[in-house]
Amino acid sequence: MNLAHGSYFLLGGYVGLTTAARTKSFALALLSGSLAVALIGLGMERFFLRRLTRQSLPQVLLTMGFALVFQDLALLVWGGDPYNIAVPAFLAQSVQAGPVFVNFYRLFIIGVAFAVGVVLWLFLERTRAGASIRATVDDAEMAQGVGINVPLLSAGVFALGAFLAALGGVVGAGFIGVYPGLDFEVLPYAFVVVIIGGLGSFHGVVVGSLVVGLLDNFGKALFPELSYFTLFAPMALILALKPTGLFGKR
Amino acid sequence: MRSACAVAVLFASILGTGFAARGEASAKGPINVGLLVPETGPLAANGKDMINAMKLFLEQRQNKLGGRPVTLVIEDDAGVPATGLTKARSLIDGNRIHVLVGPLSAAVGYAIAPYVTEKKFPTLFPIVSSEDLTQRKRSEYIIRTGWTSAQPSHPFGKYAYDTLHYKKIAMIGYDFSFGWEVAAGFQRTFEDAGGQIVQKLWSPLGTADYGPYLAQLKRDVDAVYAIFSGADALRFAKQYADAGLKGKLPLIGGGTFTDEHVLRTMGDESVGIVTALHYSAVVDTPANKKFAEAYQAKYSQVPSYYSEGTYVSCLALEKALESVGGDVDDREKLVAALRKVDLGSAPRGPIKIDSYGNPVENVYVRKVEKVNGKLQNTVVHTFPSVSQFWTYKPEEFLKNPVYSRDFPPCTHCQK
Numbered sequence: 001m002n003l004a005h006g007s008y009f010l011l012g013g014y015v016g017l018t019t020a021a022r023t024k025s026f027a028l029a030l031l032s033g034s035l036a037v038a039l040i041g042l043g044m045e046r047f048f049l050r051r052l053t054r055q056s057l058p059q060v061l062l063t064m065g066f067a068l069v070f071q072d073l074a075l076l077v078w079g080g081d082p083y084n085i086a087v088p089a090f091l092a093q094s095v096q097a098g099p100v101f102v103n104f105y106r107l108f109i110i111g112v113a114f115a116v117g118v119v120l121w122l123f124l125e126r127t128r129a130g131a132s133i134r135a136t137v138d139d140a141e142m143a144q145g146v147g148i149n150v151p152l153l154s155a156g157v158f159a160l161g162a163f164l165a166a167l168g169g170v171v172g173a174g175f176i177g178v179y180p181g182l183d184f185e186v187l188p189y190a191f192v193v194v195i196i197g198g199l200g201s202f203h204g205v206v207v208g209s210l211v212v213g214l215l216d217n218f219g220k221a222l223f224p225e226l227s228y229f230t231l232f233a234p235m236a237l238i239l240a241l242k243p244t245g246l247f248g249k250r
Numbered sequence: 251m252r253s254a255c256a257v258a259v260l261f262a263s264i265l266g267t268g269f270a271a272r273g274e275a276s277a278k279g280p281i282n283v284g285l286l287v288p289e290t291g292p293l294a295a296n297g298k299d300m301i302n303a304m305k306l307f308l309e310q311r312q313n314k315l316g317g318r319p320v321t322l323v324i325e326d327d328a329g330v331p332a333t334g335l336t337k338a339r340s341l342i343d344g345n346r347i348h349v350l351v352g353p354l355s356a357a358v359g360y361a362i363a364p365y366v367t368e369k370k371f372p373t374l375f376p377i378v379s380s381e382d383l384t385q386r387k388r389s390e391y392i393i394r395t396g397w398t399s400a401q402p403s404h405p406f407g408k409y410a411y412d413t414l415h416y417k418k419i420a421m422i423g424y425d426f427s428f429g430w431e432v433a434a435g436f437q438r439t440f441e442d443a444g445g446q447i448v449q450k451l452w453s454p455l456g457t458a459d460y461g462p463y464l465a466q467l468k469r470d471v472d473a474v475y476a477i478f479s480g481a482d483a484l485r486f487a488k489q490y491a492d493a494g495l496k497g498k499l500p501l502i503g504g505g506t507f508t509d510e511h512v513l514r515t516m517g518d519e520s521v522g523i524v525t526a527l528h529y530s531a532v533v534d535t536p537a538n539k540k541f542a543e544a545y546q547a548k549y550s551q552v553p554s555y556y557s558e559g560t561y562v563s564c565l566a567l568e569k570a571l572e573s574v575g576g577d578v579d580d581r582e583k584l585v586a587a588l589r590k591v592d593l594g595s596a597p598r599g600p601i602k603i604d605s606y607g608n609p610v611e612n613v614y615v616r617k618v619e620k621v622n623g624k625l626q627n628t629v630v631h632t633f634p635s636v637s638q639f640w641t642y643k644p645e646e647f648l649k650n651p652v653y654s655r656d657f658p659p660c661t662h663c664q665k
Contacts, residue, residue: 072290080295082481083515084488094494101494106461176458179481181292185456220453221462227425227454 001056002158004044004189007070007166009148012037013178014078017085026088026174033170034163041162045155046071054140067183075180082179085170104172112171116164117206124202133157137200172185192235198248207246265660276302280319281571281578284341285560286334286352286362287654289326292456296480296511296556297326297354300376302549303557304351307564310544316571318578323347327358334358335365342371348578349374351563352364354556356380356428367391371611372584374566381431382652384608384638393588394608395563395601397528397638399428400435400653402505402613405633406526407439407617410502413631414524416472418446422463422486423477423504425452427654432477432504434653436659437641446662452655457482460489474499479506484516491519500524508618511554513625516618520625523618528609528636529555529598530616530627538597552626556598566591566603600635608638 016033020026044066052058087105124130136143136150144150145167168186169178176182193212197204211234219230238246285304287297301324313320323345334353338460341347350366350373353359359378366373367389375383375392379399383392410416416508419440423429429452429476437447449468453460467474474495478486483506490496496519505527506512508520531542531552541561545553553561571578578584593601599612613636615626639647 075290075294080293080298080483081515082295082512084484084517092492094492096494101492103492172458177481177484179292179484180290180294181456182481185458217459217462221466224451224453224463224466227457228562 001050001060001063002161003060003187004066004070005063005161005190006183006185007067007074008037008041008162008165008174009186010074010178010183011040011070012169013085013173013182014169015166015169015172016173017078017083017178019047020085024086026086026091029085030170034167037165037166037169038159042155044162045158049158050151050154058148071180071183078178080180082177083173086176088173091174109171109175112167116167121202121206129153129156144184188231195245196238198234198245200249201245201247204245204247237249254277268455270509271337278318278459278579280321281315281349281576281583282321282345282347283315283567284321284324284338284345284347284350284352285324286327286337286341286350286358287324287354288329291328291330292480293329293354295339296554297329299511299554299556300352303545303553303560304564306459306548306563309548311568315568316574316576317390317522318571318651319578326508327353329355329358331355331357331361335361336342338362338365341368342366348372349567349584351560351567353378357523359383363387363389363392370581371508372578372581372588374563374588376563377556379431380427381638382606384606385398385648386652388606392607393566393585393591393603395566396559396609397611399431399504400438401608401611401638401640402526402528403432403435404439405613405636406502407441407445408443409434409526409631409633410436410438410445410473410475411445414473414500414502416440416446416500416502418471419473419475419502419584420449420451420468420471420639421447421475421477422451422453422467423475424482425454425655430479430655431653433475434658435640436475436504438653438658441465441658441662442449447660448555448662448664450660450663453481458485460486461493464493464495467499469499471499473502475504476507477504479509480512483507483512487516487520487523496522505529505555506617508627509553509555511556513618513627514551514554516625518620520618521620524615524630525618525627526613526615527555527627528611528613530629531558531616532626532631533598533614535595535597537595541597553597560594562596562598562601565593565596566601569593602635606638606644610635610637612636618642 012033015036016029018027019032063239091105091108094101132148132153135154140150193205193208196211197208215234216231220227287300288294289297308320325337325341331452354377356378359375370391373392375394377396379397381398384394421433423433448471453463476486502524505525508523508525510531542553552612569591573587574583589603591603601609601611604610613633614629615631617630618625619628
């Protein structure tokens with residue numbers, strides 16, 4: 001349970017913002033934001049979280065502490081003004097299709113999400129490293145026993161998680177902006193997705209994110225008065241019926 | 251949760267306290283001014299504007315008010331009511347301040363109001379605009395140097411009908427008291443004039459994607475009225491343009507929507523938005539010219555209404571201290587002087603405090619324009635000396651419930 005995951009999103013957005021402002025390149029912004037935060041994640045795992053293997057409460061406290069530190073550091077470095085990252089001109093335009101306006105950047109976000117999903121799935125299901133990860137998730141001790149380097153694998157997976165969160169942050173910065181407090185705004189979404197889907201399940205996360213995204217948007221459109229409710233009520237309902245989430249095993 | 255609280259002790263000239271000719275006031279030592287603002291959390295940038303303005307003012311006055319040196323104590327409320335109350339207590343009881351300036355957040359304002367009233371403590375609210383703080387739940391000890399939420403909305407509603415010739419408007423705004431109040435004041439005078447509000451949509455603070463709301467927005471209206479601020483304003487303006495609505499449906503709104511605090515990072519999508527507020531960084535008064543130039547020179551930024559509001563608090567305090575001869579120990583006397591403040595030339599123009607503790611001031615209708623490559627709120631019309639009650643009689647105004655989600659009722663909204 002990593003409460004600093006929202007901070008990765010935020011830091012990724014800020015690093016991307018600075019890169020985009022300096023180099024005028026959105027691609028470089030994506031790359032630098034994600035890589036910088038992946039390094040931070042790697043450092044956190046190696047020097048702090050590794051000492052707390054399988055101790056979920058200390059992990060929660062430690063990552064919460066990190067989240068607060070990152071929040072204040074970001075405020076110190078980037079100030080508190082809200083920013084939008086400049087996206088390439090061809091993504092910034094909109095076209096009209098019948099009565100509907102389609103903004104290319106929205107399509108780009110959907111495309112990136114889809115690509116990340118497919119690549120992750122292939123990686124987890126079709127590669128040796130992916131099989132090792134699944135084995136470790138199921139039973140770390142046994143995995144270690146059959147010769148899988150679990151500490152190395154954990155560090156890699158953690159860095160990958162940070163990388164993807166930061167990638168989301170840079171892509172998101174072109175749409176929702178970067179500003180103080182963003183970290184703790186995106187965190188609940190991530191948790192709700194994981195909880196609905198079930199811990200440790202890739203399929204669960206895919207289904208969970210679709211459920212959350214659709215419910216949240218249609219909920220806001222159909223019942224604008226209940227916009228907080230539409231996000232958390234389904235989660236409560238699913239947890240009541242199936243405490244491990246839709247696809248969770250534990 | 252909090253960063254180290256910044257305690258800025260600005261040094262007074264040692265000579266100043268030595269002169270007997272300065273009167274007994276100066277012999278009593280410095281005046282302690284407490285500033286309660288968010289330095290962390292989502293409102294930190296706006297809190298910084300307030301601190302900047304306060305420091306600029308003290309620097310301009312060589313750190314002296316009413317003939318006495320000033321010690322400034324800044325506390326971070328993080329925009330959280332409970333934290334704000336704790337910090338207000340620590341400022342008043344612990345730091346022995348003589349006057350409190352702040353906070354920024356309305357929620358913090360409501361949290362500390364009963365406390366400062368009970369303590370009979372002279373308090374200046376530069377930003378908090380919740381209507382009832384100078385209306386139905388007013389306190390003898392709280393003097394506003396800012397505005398009430400609906401104060402600029404009242405004249406603007408009339409202006410939208412009379413001058414902009416809008417007949418039907420759809421509204422979207424923050425789903426909490428600030429949004430409701432700003433929108434309600436506009437609705438009242440717009441409908442009094444003959445217009446119709448045909449839709450009111452409310453979105454929570456920090457809405458990431460306005461897509462679902464924009465999809466519902468009625469298209470058969472003359473304009474869309476929006477009330478947001480900060481990151482939400484930035485996002486809404488951008489997504490409004492992305493949805494292809496800019497240029498098709500004119501966008502107007504409450505003043506914070508395009509205030510300089512967010513205009514600084516906005517893009518061309520904001521050009522043409524018309525809003526009303528009691529300030530714009532380009533208001534053409536000699537005092538504003540001096541203030542904005544000095545602010546720009548010191549902080550390389552245009553001042554926002556957060557900056558100007560705090561600066562005006564300082565001006566009001568200075569004026570009151572002059573009239574009581576620098577005597578801050580008699581709180582009742584200081585409060586009485588503050589309530590009588592009449593500033594002929596604040597940056598935003600002339601200001602007079604009404605008998606409810608709220609300024610009577612100009613309201614500016616502003617249009618976002620790009621001048622020399624920079625966005626600014628060009629003043630297109632000035633309503634002079636606007637009171638929080640507009641043209642309504644205070645007694646009758648106060649008989650109504652406070653502006654809210656449901657008051658005034660939306661009689662022209664169809665489901």
